[in-house]
Amino acid sequence: MRVLITGGAGFIGQRTGQLLLKQAHQVTVLDNLSPPAHDGPPALPAGMELVEGDIRKREDWVKALKENEVVVHLADYHDYLPSFSKLFHINAVGTAILFELLLEGKTSVRRIVLGSTTAVYGEGKxxxxxxxxxxxxxxxxxxxxxxxxxxxxxxxxxxxxPMITDESVTRPTSAYGLSKLAQEDLVRLLGDRHGIEWVILRYGAVQGKGQPFQNAYYGALRIAALRLAHGQAPLLLEDGNQLRDFVDVEDVARANLAAITGLPPGAYNVATGRAHAVIDLARTLLRIAERDLAPETPGRYRVGDPRHVVPDVSRLKAEGWEAQSGLEAMVREYWQWLQQQPNLDTYFEGADHLMERTGTVRVAR
Ligand SMILES: NC(=O)c1ccc[n+]([C@@H]2O[C@H](COP(=O)([O-])OP(=O)(O)OC[C@H]3O[C@@H](n4cnc5c(N)ncnc54)[C@H](O)[C@@H]3O)[C@@H](O)[C@H]2O)c1
Incomplete structure (x- = not known):
């Protein structure tokens, strides 16, 4: 099969591409290699054809779409900073342009797999x-x-x-979640109307080696590990008891593969079904790293964060997919990988300062 992965040079995109190549599919990547995920051209796995371009530009989509039958749409902008218009320009407008081209009938695309997020649930059920x-x-x-x-x-x-939350009710609490829901709605509405099959995968908190430490704006494990690599204790938001479902990037890539090759159209949560408190993730990291430190919870909070995210994974399980990796293995693998990376210093403090300066992260009184 011929598959186009937008954002295919990113964390989840590269893993998905590798899995597709192993199964002899043809992979094209459309990616603008933008910061913070990239600070230079990445070494893409051999066999992936890179079209360097931006999903906000029609001509770049045209160059990349060619004979591709499936689009795995992962390129997006995601953060908690007050860059509201950028979130919608990239996530919603970029997706709308794809549909304009599909409707012109000059492509071979018959299925879209959208990489979405459990952030569309907000607080959930x-x-x-x-x-x-x-x-x-x-x-x-x-x-x-x-x-x-x-x-x-x-x-x-x-x-x-908090209860486990199925796919039925969406109520985002962040501009990022809203922009992803706008993306989902476009795919659902226009796909149904114009006969393009669609699968929406709502990923939990994706972890694993290769997660760009350059983007220290979100990602509990990445931020805690980056601090620890500088000898500092994990600094957690709220009281650390927020529940999150941490899912391994390899498991996410397998879910993408299932969606490309035949999952029935619909929206599916992609997570482990076993939520953990963020403080337990931090303690697991400290134990694995053998550091005699304790997580710190000085009452910082991030505006727009939901308190708990506990996704129901039964729909995807019923289709034969199940997460294989657990918290311990994810944390170990990331910690080992991070320590081998150069230039960690460059990214350590900048993100934290920016989040505080813009009022994205605040401290309770
Ligand atoms: N990582 C997670 O925890 C997580 C959780 C839920 C959902 N998701 C979703 O998964 C998808 C992939 O996330 P990721 O973690 O691999 O992120 P990532 O930042 O590693 O990769 C995103 C890629 O998109 C590219 N990109 C950004 N803007 C672009 C543009 N305008 N045109 C073309 N390319 C552009 C970037 O260069 C990057 O390579 C995203 O849609 C994200 O919302 C990720």
Missing amino acids: YRCGKDGDVYPLPRRVDVLERGVWDPPCPICGGAIT
């Missing part, structure tokens, strides 16, 4: 003793400022418990 299943509102900054982390029931205001 919770249970209230009084009101049953509820979907909390985004947490208010004036409440976070007081160091109150758990969202209240949106109906009675009482305490609620």
Whole structure:
């Protein structure tokens, strides 16, 4: 099969491309090699054809689409900084241009696989003793400022418990999540209307070796490991008890492969089904790295973060996919890989300062 991977020079794209090449598929990559993921041309696996270009430019899509039958759309902009318009220019407009070209009928594309995110759920599903299943509102900054982390029931205001969240209700709490949902809606609506098959994969927190440490703006393991490589304890957001589902990049690449080669159209969560507190991830890292330090939780928080993310993976499991790697192996592999990387110093403090300067990361009073 001929497959185009946008963002194929990135973390998930390269792994997906490698897996496709192993199975004798043909792989083209459309990528503008932009920072922070790249600080120079990457060494792409042999066999991948690179079209250096931008998904905001029609002519670059045209160069890359050629005879490709499937587009795995991973190129995007993602961060928590107040770069709201950039999120929509790249994520939504870039996707809309693809559909304009598909409708002109000059391509061979019959299926789109969109790399999306569990950030489209926002707080996801919770249970209230009084009101049953509820979907909390985004947490208010004036409440976070007081160091109150758990969202209240949106109906009675009482305490609620996080539940696993299936694919049905989307309510993003960040501009990134909103821009990914806009991307999803375009793919769903225009795909159905114009006969292009689509699969949306909502990844949990993807981890693994090769995750660009240059992008120290998000990614709990990457940030904690980068600090540890400089002899500093992991500095966690909130109280560290936020739940996240950390999924290995190799497992994500296998899910992409399944979506390329035949998953029934629809949206699927891609995660392990075993959520962990961020503080447990940090403790696992400290144990593996054999450092006598403790995670620090001085009450910092990131505006737009959901408190917990606990995705339901039963839909994808029913299709025969299951995560194979666990937290321990993911952390070990990343830590070992990170220590072999050059120039870690260059990226260490810049991201943190920028997040604080722009009010993206704040400290509770
Ligand atoms: N890594 C995660 O934890 C995670 C979690 C959920 C969803 N996702 C989604 O997975 C996809 C891939 O993420 P990743 O972790 O591999 O990110 P990454 O930053 O490693 O890769 C993204 C790639 O897209 C390219 N790119 C960015 N803007 C572009 C543009 N305008 N035109 C062409 N190329 C452009 C970058 O150069 C980069 O190579 C994204 O859509 C992201 O939203 C990732």
